[in-house]
Amino acid sequence: MTAQVEERKRSPISLVGRLSGVAALMVTLGGCATFTPDGGMHPVAQHVATAISMDTAKITSQAEAAEVQARVRTLLNRPLTADHAVQIALINNRGLQAAYNVLGVSEAAFVEASLPPNPVIGIERLAAGGELEIERRLIANALALITLPARRDIAKTQFEAARQKAMEATFRTAAETRRAYYRAVAARQIASFLEQARTSADAAADLMRKLGETGGAKKLDQARAAAFYAEVSNQLAEARINVGAEREALTRAMGLWGNDIDYKLPAQLPVMPRIQTEQQVEVSAVRRRVDLIAARLELDAMAKTLGLTKATRFISALDAGWRGNYARVSEGGGRQTSALQGFELEIQIPIFDLGEVNVRRSNEMYMQAVNRLMEKAINVRSEARAAYLVYRGRYDVALQFQNRIVPLRRTISEQAQLEYNGMLIDVFELLTTARENIASNVAAIAARRDFFIAAVHFQTAIIGGGSGRAFENTSVVPAVGGDRD
DSSP states (O other): OHHHHHHHHHHHHHHHHHHHHHHHHHHHHHOOOOOOTTTTOHHHHHHHHHHHSOOOOOOOSHHHHHHHHHHHHHHHTSOOOHHHHHHHHHHHOHHHHHHHHHHHHHHHHHHHHHSOOOOEEEEEEEEETTEEEEEEEEEEEHHHHHTHHHHHHHHHHHHHHHHHHHHHHHHHHHHHHHHHHHHHHHHHHHHHHHHHHHHHHHHHHHHHHHHHHHTSSOHHHHHHHHHHHHHHHHHHHHHHHHHHHHHHHHHHHHTOOGGGGOOOOOSSOOOOOOOOOOSOHHHHHHHHOHHHHHHHHHHHHHHHHHHHHHHTTTOSOEEEEEEEEEEEEEETTEEEEEEEEEEEEEEOOOSSOOSHHHHHHHHHHHHHHHHHHHHHHHHHHHHHHHHHHHHHHHHHHHHHIIIIIHHHHHHHHHHHHHHHHTTSSOHHHHHHHHHHHHHHHHHHHHHHHHHHHHHHHHHHHHHSOOOSOOOOOOOOOOOOOOOOO
């Protein structure tokens, strides 16, 4: 019994020594990666700051969350601008924070891939009658150790692709927020204009009713004025519904809730800026689009994986280890001890599957990725061209409304009022002119809104984060016509 205890004390020491030696060899071969302090966010934040001049950060603690909340409330203390709305979204939108968590998961996968496989320790103790046998084994996945540098390189490339995807998610959040902002402000401006139009229509209907009481206006003219007031009131009700819906969309994009939703929007859209010129939209998009860069990196990682699959096609399982046996036998009152040491190697014999299945599968997956990348590159070029054409076209349309149509409609309305006062035209023509004026002004606001949205599409077509849709439907309240009796 004493000899057995002594053997147990000596054996683990010897085993730990061998384990330490194997671990040191694995670490030397692996070149382990380490976690970054911010989960790989520094290059993302740096690129975002360069591309769109905005800050973004991953929230990882209560203190950081408190800092973000304080900054959000500071930005909300004044009437909201498009840049402030985007900045709030980039630090407060929880969906974007979830995308940054995906980047952290990718970093964990990269670090894991750079670590050598954990060795397996096995101990067996068998006793029967006067015999005692202790077997110890130290087993390591030799194939995983041999391919460690290649697997680490693949995981690193995948991690870089995840960074590009995090940048794309950031650009997408920024673009969605900016679009939501312009829609919300435009909806508010349209509702404000219709409010003024309804006030004028109410005054006209009231005047016509009073004239009718004195016999100075026909019943038909009174009905037309009253119908015009009701139609404008209905348009205003629809506009107010749209104001609420667009404001909530902006609120969601910024990630606001509670008391923070009572932010102030400006009364109207910004003035028209100077048009941006771009000579080589295709080249710029292919070079800068983060989703295209991510696709290239993923293809690179897949190519490396294919090479590893071909290199190990005949060996899919290779385990090597050290093994030691200690046996104690009691015979005729005496005890005999024997010790055996050596190594073992387990190799899967490729009799039925020679690795061709994995190689063929990897080849098809690689070619699929190549074709997807080529398709994406073609689409990126087309999206950039289309976005620029729409951007320039929307600018011309909005400028035509601003410089020509709206001023002319104002002149027409003024002249129509003068002619009506001089009894040169009747109520029908005056109301028709008023309807056309309302429709033109609403269309002018929508055209300006669509230009700003087209500018967002153009930017995302160059740097990424867009939906691939260059055209936006214009929601214009139509003018209500009438048949002259």
